[in-house]
Amino acid sequence: MDWVWFLFGFDGRINRAKVWLAMLIIVCWMIFIAMLMLGVDKLFGNPVESIHFNIDDIFGIVDPSVLRAAAARLRNGREASPAHLVLMFFQGLGTLLFVWVYLAACIKRLHDRDKAGWWMIPYFVVPGLYDQFQDRLPDSYLVFPLALAVFIFLIWGFADIYLLRGTRWTNRFGPNPLPKVQTRSRTTPASRWDQTTAYEFVPRQASPPPGTHVKRGI
Numbered sequence: 001m002d003w004v005w006f007l008f009g010f011d012g013r014i015n016r017a018k019v020w021l022a023m024l025i026i027v028c029w030m031i032f033i034a035m036l037m038l039g040v041d042k043l044f045g046n047p048v049e050s051i052h053f054n055i056d057d058i059f060g061i062v063d064p065s066v067l068r069a070a071a072a073r074l075r076n077g078r079e080a081s082p083a084h085l086v087l088m089f090f091q092g093l094g095t096l097l098f099v100w101v102y103l104a105a106c107i108k109r110l111h112d113r114d115k116a117g118w119w120m121i122p123y124f125v126v127p128g129l130y131d132q133f134q135d136r137l138p139d140s141y142l143v144f145p146l147a148l149a150v151f152i153f154l155i156w157g158f159a160d161i162y163l164l165r166g167t168r169w170t171n172r173f174g175p176n177p178l179p180k181v182q183t184r185s186r187t188t189p190a191s192r193w194d195q196t197t198a199y200e201f202v203p204r205q206a207s208p209p210p211g212t213h214v215k216r217g218i
Contacts, residue, residue: 022105111173112166123157
């Protein structure tokens with residue numbers, strides 16, 4: 001299997017087993033990068049308050065309050081030390097890597113369902129933005145339809161990406177990624193003896209008179 005295409009490419013199709021494998025790889029990478037961050041922290045002697053990775057953290061980039069809080073921490077010098085800068089680099093790079101692999105796997109899985117990658121907007125972007133800003137939404141019954149729509153998108157997207165079977169035929173995104181199942185060929189019954197082809201007519205000769213005889217090799 002082409003692992004570069006599998007983890008980073010957005011074209012083609014993958015089946016359900018492959019998308020679950022991609023999620024397992026993301027979890028393993030999260031553990032690995034967290035161990036690297038702990039090693040850097042031990043090297044500089046600065047205890048880490050918390051190490052966490054979440055794919056939804058990518059939506060903090062569009063949240064002004066998150067950006068202001070990060071800028072304030074840098075201004076007061078708390079996170080301007082080399083250790084904290086290295087840890088921020090690992091966390092930012094890890095988050096971008098995980099989001100890329102997650103989107104690549106999910107989009108190829110949507111292709112397997114004969115759906116375009118734009119379906120990740122209601123499946124991933126809308127729920128992520130809602131989760132990022134839900135504590136700042138007004139306390140009103142008008143927000144309930146939005147919350148219900150987000151819940152439906154989450155359930156629908158989970159089933160579409162992780163549970164439902166892909167198209168069995170070649171669709172607009174490529175052939176079926178599953179190997180073709182070879183059907184067992186039925187044993188052909190033995191051909192019956194054709195008596196009409198087992199005999200041949202012998203033309204008239206001097207003797208004996210014309211007649212029939214069995215072909216040799218039958």
